[in-house]
Amino acid sequence: MGLDIRWPIGLMFTLIGALLAVFGLVKGAESVSLGININLVWGLVLLVFGVLMLIGANHGKKNPPSA
Amino acid sequence: MQAIQLQWIDYTILVAYVAFVIGIGWALARYMKTSSDFLTSARSIPTWVTGLAFISANLGALELVGMAASGAKYGIATAHFYWVGAIPAMIFLAVFMMPFYYGSKARSVPEYLKMRFDERVRALNSVAFAVMTIFASGISMNALAKLLHSLLGWDYNVALWISSGVVLLYVLKGGLTSAIYTEVLQFFMIVLGFAPVVYLGLKDVGGWHAMNHSLQSVAVNPAALYLKDAGTTYAPNAWTSAWQPVLGGASANPMGVDWFAMIFGLGFVLSFGYWCTNFLVVQRAMAAKNMTAARNTPLVAAVPKMFFPFLVIVPGMIAAALCTMPDKNYRIPPALVSEAAYAKAVDAVKTADATKPDAAVAAVHDAVGKNIDGVKIASLVAANAASKLTDEQIKQGIYNSVAENDYDGVILSLVKKYCPPGLLGLALTALLASFMSGMAGNVTAFNTVFTYDLYQAYFAKGKSDHHYFITGKVITVVGILLSIGAAYFASMYNNCMDIIQLVFGFVNAPLFATFLLGMFWKRTTGTGAFIGLFGGIACSALFHALTSVGSNLDAAGHVINSMKGGYLHVAHVFPSEMAQNFWLAAFAFIACFSFTLVISLATKSQKTDADLKGLVYSLTPKIVDNNVPVYQKPAVVGIVLLIVCVILNLIFW
Numbered sequence: 015m016g017l018d019i020r021w022p023i024g025l026m027f028t029l030i031g032a033l034l035a036v037f038g039l040v041k042g043a044e045s046v047s048l049g050i051n052i053n054l055v056w057g058l059v060l061l062v063f064g065v066l067m068l069i070g071a072n073h074g075k076k077n078p079p080s081a
Numbered sequence: 082m083q084a085i086q087l088q089w090i091d092y093t094i095l096v097a098y099v100a101f102v103i104g105i106g107w108a109l110a111r112y113m114k115t116s117s118d119f120l121t122s123a124r125s126i127p128t129w130v131t132g133l134a135f136i137s138a139n140l141g142a143l144e145l146v147g148m149a150a151s152g153a154k155y156g157i158a159t160a161h162f163y164w165v166g167a168i169p170a171m172i173f174l175a176v177f178m179m180p181f182y183y184g185s186k187a188r189s190v191p192e193y194l195k196m197r198f199d200e201r202v203r204a205l206n207s208v209a210f211a212v213m214t215i216f217a218s219g220i221s222m223n224a225l226a227k228l229l230h231s232l233l234g235w236d237y238n239v240a241l242w243i244s245s246g247v248v249l250l251y252v253l254k255g256g257l258t259s260a261i262y263t264e265v266l267q268f269f270m271i272v273l274g275f276a277p278v279v280y281l282g283l284k285d286v287g288g289w290h291a292m293n294h295s296l297q298s299v300a301v302n303p304a305a306l307y308l309k310d311a312g313t314t315y316a317p318n319a320w321t322s323a324w325q326p327v328l329g330g331a332s333a334n335p336m337g338v339d340w341f342a343m344i345f346g347l348g349f350v351l352s353f354g355y356w357c358t359n360f361l362v363v364q365r366a367m368a369a370k371n372m373t374a375a376r377n378t379p380l381v382a383a384v385p386k387m388f389f390p391f392l393v394i395v396p397g398m399i400a401a402a403l404c405t406m407p408d409k410n411y412r413i414p415p416a417l418v419s420e421a422a423y424a425k426a427v428d429a430v431k432t433a434d435a436t437k438p439d440a441a442v443a444a445v446h447d448a449v450g451k452n453i454d455g456v457k458i459a460s461l462v463a464a465n466a467a468s469k470l471t472d473e474q475i476k477q478g479i480y481n482s483v484a485e486n487d488y489d490g491v492i493l494s495l496v497k498k499y500c501p502p503g504l505l506g507l508a509l510t511a512l513l514a515s516f517m518s519g520m521a522g523n524v525t526a527f528n529t530v531f532t533y534d535l536y537q538a539y540f541a542k543g544k545s546d547h548h549y550f551i552t553g554k555v556i557t558v559v560g561i562l563l564s565i566g567a568a569y570f571a572s573m574y575n576n577c578m579d580i581i582q583l584v585f586g587f588v589n590a591p592l593f594a595t596f597l598l599g600m601f602w603k604r605t606t607g608t609g610a611f612i613g614l615f616g617g618i619a620c621s622a623l624f625h626a627l628t629s630v631g632s633n634l635d636a637a638g639h640v641i642n643s644m645k646g647g648y649l650h651v652a653h654v655f656p657s658e659m660a661q662n663f664w665l666a667a668f669a670f671i672a673c674f675s676f677t678l679v680i681s682l683a684t685k686s687q688k689t690d691a692d693l694k695g696l697v698y699s700l701t702p703k704i705v706d707n708n709v710p711v712y713q714k715p716a717v718v719g720i721v722l723l724i725v726c727v728i729l730n731l732i733f734w
Contacts, residue, residue, distance in 0.1 A: 017112075022108075053504055056507070
């Protein structure tokens, strides 16, 4: 099927991760849970995950699987 | 409980997710040209995608809400649903059964039954499956709408129709492929959305060991949390060891289950019945692009599945542990009580005579309509008499003294406690994702079975493919409407987990006996399988009608709720509904197995050995996977996974 699911997954998590991290940065006081700025931390985790997915998808486009 | 106010950031995350899942449906719509594209994905999807979809399709209400509820009620032993149940069954499916499903070119599990046996077996199975799928879907939708109502104050009906509408949009556009692709996205959403909640919860209770330490006091006196009746006590490790309490017998563990019911009933019959024969999950593997990919699908799925207890059961354990820490000011959410009832109860406390606490307790009990903790109400009345409390404080006091728990609210109470705006939106989206993936899974399995195994087989043979393509789409809409109907039905019953198990017990438990005999014994006949299945389902119903659970009997020994069995006669009383379900499954399996065996021996098979090639183990050439690298050989991977699973059992022994 002509859609690599890594594209939408990567895009969505990059977007949501960036949003969450920026929200955590700007509204630090509202983002704290148990002393951690969890929005910033988790936003960055999601961002990294999203970017890795995008890299994977891009890699897959250049090297289409043989099967 | 006060409804949570969502902020714009939470809505943005939610909307972004919905936009992406619908977008995937739209992007795939142009590939949907034949009924096979729409209903079976034309066998074209890579392994890791079908593998993640395989577990995601099963990640409905059962998983997130039900497992957290069971984690609080039963502790780490709930992980048996994974480490005794799902994993061995998934490995068995991959190594032994997938070659027949995939190799036979059947488009569905009922169609395999038709090839192996005859039309009768297929008809029985497809009707039973269709009904069960609709119920599973409805239960899931009901749980979602109820949670959205209690957490966000959304209207039950609006929540139900909107979330169904989203699923309808993307399934109708992109068919099974769309369901499978969104399930992968949902898988990551669920894991990444709930992981921070588990992390924060564990941090709050002081880490794993501190949690286990607190759970010891829960085990010794579960009545303090209203988990069990007053006076019940277990060994300190009842919530923290997976095996020792079970080996101690039914009365030594909160599940009320003994080792035989656990291993044979849950591990062998229910789990193998579900994971190896339920078309909902098997359909994902059947959509894989080749035999190796199909066989590896359940194995890829088994890897994250094995570690899911840490994501879905540990939150329940955290909740139970939090209840023992007075400074955390937490309790498992009480059974839902309306605002009006709370207002009435507050008045009752305010007007109560402090010298007659019993009258106050009775008045509050009348107002709330639930069991209440009389000691707590009495001290609340005394405190109010000593110095006037605010209405809010009194309401909080009443909230804390409702002596019934709403276990399905456990996961959301933690989300509410730990998630600031932003993360809240993410966790909530994860929850929505799980419900949607479950529903989409049910709907795509339902439309395939209905279109190919009922409509094409019995109502409109030999029409053009376009005709079935359109039928598939219409049935998708019908399936969702029926699910919504089932959701309203399910809203009348409280614990969804037990109902699901009960339905699976009736339909699935006998089914695995049919497959086992059909796939591995060529002498099994169509008549034997048909009567065996019928007998198995009938025996399940009879078993349920003749047994009940202790909590379902009033003082005179009469049955209170006939949904919990015993409506004909109470011949045996089980300590818990779970024990009743597991024993029912074991009984149904043995009944179906015996019926099938005896009747097969007495009847003549209509199929020749040549007919059964590719359908029965002894008549099918062994798959030689010499050209497959070792790490992709299903047997090798299966053994490795089994070893890891045994190690997990030993760690939490």
